Amino acid sequence: MAKVCWPYFDPEYENLSSRINPPRVSVDNTSCEDCTLVKVDSMNKPGILLEVVQVLTDLDLTITKAYISSDGGWFMDVFHVLDHQGNKITDSKTIEYIEKVLGPKSQASAALNTWPSKRVGVHSLGDHTAIELIGRDRPGLLSEISAVLADLRFNVLAAEVWTHNRRIACVLYVNDDSTSRAVDDPSRLSAMEEQLNNVLRGCEEEDEKVARASFSVGSTHVDRRLHQMLFADKDYEGNKLVDSSSQGFKPEIKVERCEEKDYSVINVSCKDRAKLMFDIVCTLTDMQYVVFHANISSDGPCASQEYYIRHKDGCTLHSEAEKERVIKCLEAAIHRRVSEGLSLELCAKDRMGLLSEVTRILREHGLSVMRAGVTTVGEQAVNVFYVRDASGNPVDVKTIEALRQEIGHTMMINVKNKVHVGKSKESGPAGGSAGWAKTSFFFGNLLERFLA
Structure with a gap:
């Protein structure tokens, strides 16, 4: 057989265009009176729009307007953004970060490691074990999951929990309680996986094929991973939207x-x-x-x-x-990501089994967790739970007061009874509008009050 010879291909050629035309990023606070303009011009590449939007949203910036064009091999975007208080971006560290991570010398993974407000994600935590859970949702399930981890001496560093269409998806980051390092003992990991699978499947035989616990590898953004898990689980089939027509939530x-x-x-x-x-x-x-x-x-x-x-x-x-x-x-x-009803924001000194204790108390008061975010900042744990009663109805005042009495003496608790779907330009903390609502919890102020 004749030998086939292929022409030599320089691997550096693939990056030639980006080196000749490096990305240009500008953060403009002068062109617009009421917002900051973030302009990104660069060679087009797969996934670049998602990458830029992810950077801005991870900084808790609100995109009020955007103009996107990526036809013809060039990517040109203009974003009108505000900070979480509805103001222009004036913080020099935030501006420097945007220019660095999206600019010509961007090292996205390295930058995400150093950004102090990056909360939940594999880039921000270091030595940990990541666990992914998907299954049928039911009242008290998060309490059962956290109890298993506590019994096996796994400390939960961070977690994101979403529920939709009677399905639950979780990404949890844990380490060993005694060493504060990732767990690499195959027998312990196997025992954890088996017990979590048993909890997810419960008594439903049909859940054996649609409920699972697994260990995550790689570095997918946590919110994107939750979308991927629920999408693969086909949670969109038979999609029953929340009846919230009075608030205008139905898209x-x-x-x-x-x-x-x-x-x-x-x-x-x-x-x-x-x-x-x-x-x-x-x-x-x-x-x-x-x-x-x-x-x-x-x-x-x-x-x-x-x-x-x-x-x-x-x-x-x-x-x-x-x-x-x-x-x-x-x-x-x-x-x-839409969460209606009661929001509980808890801050306490981190300790083994804290998440298990809190979720047990919520379960004992008849509350179901619709969505949750768990974060550890130094020695402090900041947990946010969006809850309703076991029937899916709003939580009554007596239950709220009982929660305050039981856990208020050991941790700071902030209760909000609003619809958590984001914020508009016309309502915000400065204006004190009754319509103010938000999706993500900015734990900085709560943590400052706790440490004061």
Whole structure:
């Protein structure tokens, strides 16, 4: 057989374009009176839009407007952003971080390691074991999961828990209580996996194939990983949206065709909230769609987002079945992060079994956790729980007071009884509007009060 000779290919050639035309990032506080403009120009590459949006949302910045263009091999974005208090970005460390992580010498993974406000994610925690759980949700399940970990002497450093459509997805970061290091003993890991699987499956035989505990490898962003887990679990099928029409939460999603440029156009209109754009772009990316152009705007409490997309293979959305699937998946992505009802924000000195203790108390008071975020900052643990009663109804005042009496003497507790879906430009802490709501909990002020 004749020997086949291939021409030499310099591996550095792949990076030549980006080295000749490095990314340009500017943070502009002068062009607009009421917001900061973040402008990003660079060579186009797969996933770059999600990467930029992820950086901005991880800083708890609100994107009020955005103009996206990535056709023709060049990526040009303009984002209008505000901090979590509704002000321009004036903090020099935040500006420096944006320019560094998105700029020509960006080392995204290294930068995420050093950003102090980055809470939950494999980049921020160092020596730990990451656990992923997916299964059927039921009252008290988080309490059972945390009890298993406490019994096996695993300390929970951080966690994110989402529930949607009667399914639960968790990503937990744990270490050994005695060594404060990741657990590498196969027998202990096997015992943990077996017990967590038993808890997830409960008494339902049908859950044996759809409930599982596994150990995470790699460095996927935690919110994106939760979207991926629930998407793979097909939580969008039979999607039953929360009946919140009075608050305007039900999204209106349309899929149309742009004949002139051969794009599929997705229009999303819904209640504005924090991280809305991230959730939509994340879902489109994981469904293998490429965003070529986009216009994002929020008008008071409402958001309007328009995306011009094609599938990764260059095709548009032709069949009605594919269009319907995209609509259902985006509806699910929008609602996974929506949490109505009571928000409990707890701060206490970290100790072994703290999460198990707190979730046990919530269960004993008849409360179900709809969503949760757990963080450890130094020696302090900051936990946020969005809860309703076991029937899915709002929590009554007597239950709230009973919780205060039981745990108020050992930890700081902050109770909010509002709809947690994000914030609008017209309502915020400065204005004191009764409509103020938020998705992510900014633990800095609570932690400062606790340490004072």
